[in-house]
Amino acid sequence: MHEWLVAITEPVIATIDMLALLIVVGSTLEAFFYTCYRLFTPTSTHEWRQVWLRYARWLVAALTFQLAADIIETSVSTGWDSLGRIAAIAVIRTFLNYFLEKDLGETRELQHEREQEREPA
Numbered sequence: 077m078h079e080w081l082v083a084i085t086e087p088v089i090a091t092i093d094m095l096a097l098l099i100v101v102g103s104t105l106e107a108f109f110y111t112c113y114r115l116f117t118p119t120s121t122h123e124w125r126q127v128w129l130r131y132a133r134w135l136v137a138a139l140t141f142q143l144a145a146d147i148i149e150t151s152v153s154t155g156w157d158s159l160g161r162i163a164a165i166a167v168i169r170t171f172l173n174y175f176l177e178k179d180l181g182e183t184r185e186l187q188h189e190r191e192q193e194r195e196p197a
Contacts, residue, residue, distance in 0.1 A: 078152070096139075
């Protein structure tokens with residue numbers, strides 16, 4: 077039974093990790109090209125913030141995918157060493173995700189406050 081579970085989960089884990097990699101690479105390229113473009117055109121702070129918020133959202137998505145792959149990997153882990161390694165990676169990714177989400181929330185809140193200040197009463 078365990079061999080069957082491993083045979084199924086290994087390609088699933090690899091696929092999810094590949095999706096996370098594609099998200100990171102794609103969003104990094106997008107942020108890079110937007111940044112290069114904005115360096116040579118008049119750009120407001122709002123537009124810069126939008127580029128980085130979009131990039132951060134994609135990074136959160138990629139971290140979530142990687143965490144999902146880690147969770148699946150723990151289901152077929154047999155030794156305490158590998159389980160400890162996976163757990164450590166999952167904790168690190170969870171903390172990264174938490175702080176990235178927290179920064180995104182604070183930025184959204186600040187942006188919302190600024191937009192309300194600009195609106196005429």
